[in-house]
Structures are given as C-alpha cells and as structure tokens.
Amino acid sequence: MGGPTDQDLARQAALGDRVAFAEIFERHAAAMFRYAVHMLDGDTHHAEDAVQEALTQAWVHLPQYRGDSGLQTWLFRITANCVLSARRRRRPIAMEDWILTVPAGPDTDPVIHAQHGELWVELDVALGELPWRQRAAWLLCELEGLPYEEIAAILDTTPTVVRGQLYRARRTLAARMAKWR
Amino acid sequence: MLKEATQSLRDHVDQRWVEIADRVLTRALRTTRTSLAVQAQAANGPVHISEQVLIAHLRDAVSTVPQSRIQDVVITIEGLDTYAGVIITISARFGVPLISVADTIRKLASERLTQLLGPIVPPVTVTTMHIHVQDVFQDDHGSA
Numbered sequence: 001m002g003g004p005t006d007q008d009l010a011r012q013a014a015l016g017d018r019v020a021f022a023e024i025f026e027r028h029a030a031a032m033f034r035y036a037v038h039m040l041d042g043d044t045h046h047a048e049d050a051v052q053e054a055l056t057q058a059w060v061h062l063p064q065y066r067g068d069s070g071l072q073t074w075l076f077r078i079t080a081n082c083v084l085s086a087r088r089r090r091r092p093i094a095m096e097d098w099i100l101t102v103p104a105g106p107d108t109d110p111v112i113h114a115q116h117g118e119l120w121v122e123l124d125v126a127l128g129e130l131p132w133r134q135r136a137a138w139l140l141c142e143l144e145g146l147p148y149e150e151i152a153a154i155l156d157t158t159p160t161v162v163r164g165q166l167y168r169a170r171r172t173l174a175a176r177m178a179k180w181r
Numbered sequence: 182m183l184k185e186a187t188q189s190l191r192d193h194v195d196q197r198w199v200e201i202a203d204r205v206l207t208r209a210l211r212t213t214r215t216s217l218a219v220q221a222q223a224a225n226g227p228v229h230i231s232e233q234v235l236i237a238h239l240r241d242a243v244s245t246v247p248q249s250r251i252q253d254v255v256i257t258i259e260g261l262d263t264y265a266g267v268i269i270t271i272s273a274r275f276g277v278p279l280i281s282v283a284d285t286i287r288k289l290a291s292e293r294l295t296q297l298l299g300p301i302v303p304p305v306t307v308t309t310m311h312i313h314v315q316d317v318f319q320d321d322h323g324s325a
C-alpha cells in the first residue's frame with residue numbers, strides 16, 4: 001500500500017495541515033515550475049514569481065477545493081492562469097538588432113552542442129517558437145505525461161483540440177530537431 | 182533524439198528548482214487564509230480568534246483517534262463573531278462502533294474548544310456539536 005492519496009492530502013491541507021501541504025508541494029511543485037519556465041521562454045525569475053503566486057493561491061483556496069478534478073489538474077490550472085498573467089505583465093525590452101544576430105561558427109554545429117550536452121538548448125529554442133497553446137499542450141503531455149482530458153481541463157478546451165495542437169507541435173519540433181539525427 | 186532532448190530539458194530545469202524550492206514553500210505557507218473571527222473569553226476580557234485557527238486546532242485534536250479520519254470542520258458563527266456550534270465530518274474504520282467513536286471525538290473537540298475559547302456561551306454540548314460520519318475506510322489511508 002502506498003502513501004496517502006492526493007485527495008487525502010488536499011483534505012488535510014484544507015484543514016490547516018502544513019505537513020500535508022508540504023507533501024503536495026513535494027509531489028507537484030517541481031512540475032509546475034518546469035511548466036512555468038518553458039511557457040515564459042526560460043525566464044526563471046518570472047517563472048518563480050508565477051509558481052510562487054500559484055502555490056500561494058493553492059494554499060489559500062484549498063478549503064474550497066472539492067475534488068471535482070484531480071489535484072494535479074487543479075494545481076496546473078492555477079499555474080496556467082498565473083503564467084498567463086506573468087506573460088501579460090512582461091514588457092518587451094528594446095535592444096539593438098545586432099544582439100539578436102546569431103554569429104555563424106563552430107558553436108552552431110550540432111555535434112559541438114551534443115558534445116557539450118546542450119541538446120536541450122535546441123529543443124528549448126524550438127519550444128519558444130511554438131504558438132502558446134501548442135507549447136502548453138506539448139509540455140503537459142510530453143514533459144508531465146498528462147492525458148488529453150486533463151490537459152483540456154487545464155487549458156480550458158476540449159480533448160479534440162488538444163490532440164490537434166499536439167500533432168502540430170510534434171511535427172514542428174520533429175522537423176526542427178531533424179538535423180540532430 | 183527528441184526523447185533524449187526532452188529528458189535533458191526536464192533535468193536542466195529541475196536543477197534550478199532545487200535551489201529555490203524551500204523559499205517558495207515557506208512563502209506560500211506564510212500566507213494567511215481569509216477567515217471569520219470568533220469571539221473568545223480570556224481572563225482579562227474578550228479576544229477574537231480566527232476560524233481557521235480553530236479548524237486547525239480541532240483537526241489536530243481529533244486526528245489522534247485511530248478509528249477515524251477527519252474530512253471537514255465547519256464552525257457555525259451567529260451574528261458578527263459569536264460561536265454557535267461546530268460540525269465535524271469524519272470517515273470511520275469499517276466495523277468500529279460509530280457512537281463510541283463520535284463520543285470520543287466530541288470529548289476531544291470540546292476540550293480543545295474550551296481551551297481556545299474559554300467559558301463560551303453556548304457551552305459545547307451534543308446539541309451544538311455535530312459529528313457526521315460520511316464514509317468508511319478499510320486501509321491505512323482513509324479510502325473505502
């Protein structure tokens with residue numbers, strides 16, 4: 001028999017049990033942070049703020065959580081809203097064009113990147129170019145392993161739409177990563 | 182290749198998370214929940230105690246009963262801040278005598294409420310404290 005279920009922990013945390021909330025945190029907060037970082041283009045400071053806000057809201061509103069959806073889905077829904085707010089708050093920073101120009105050279109060679117264990121950098125860049133909802137659906141499915149129904153509940157859409165977004169996201173990423181084969 | 186990249190991506194972010202996790206948890210738990218105030222009677226006069234504090238203390242008091250798992254606590258307040266009663270919802274271990282479990286919970290909860298609220302009116306009695314057995318469980322973690 002395993003430990004207490006998410007629902008057991010949510011009930012205890014709703015009644016003020018901080019140890020139970022710490023266990024919920026242990027189970028789910030790292031995934032919430034991963035989602036926030038990748039949805040905010042690798043900006044860990046804004047991601048930390050968004051996850052902080054999401055977890056604070058979770059702690060405050062747990063007494064109102066009735067278990068209609070899974071706890072993980074509920075937490076991700078709060079995180080998705082906080083991330084969206086953080087994205088709206090971010091202001092574009094003016095910069096010179098030359099800063100955005102990637103210099104050609106040995107550093108752009110996939111072999112060099114692979115040797116330095118930086119395969120994830122390429123994927124991170126490719127993810128950043130995906131449309132917002134495609135990126136969210138891909139992260140929740142591929143990075144967190146959530147089923148279509150839960151992703152749809154988090155993103156406030158339908159499983160059919162999620163399936164379509166995932167198809168397009170996978171196709172784009174596969175094409176982008178093809179040069180690494 | 183995409184699978185390897187996905188795994189690398191996951192590991193990279195997790196390193197950063199390890200650095201900040203404790204701080205995030207501490208800040209979240211420092212936040213207070215919105216709560217009604219309940220009037221208590223101290224030796225030097227009335228004081229107010231948050232409903233959430235009462236709920237947390239009642240959970241703590243009742244959680245020592247091994248045949249039950251606490252599910253919910255609702256404090257009934259009349260007027261602005263007058264304690265009027267409490268409803269404690271539990272699940273009980275299958276096969277245990279429910280009346281006896283309810284009496285034990287009522288006794289523990291009454292003692293704790295009296296400690297927190299002082300000589301309150303109305304006093305904690307059977308009529309102002311309801312124990313509601315919502316479910317039964319068989320394993321160690323409360324699921325039926």
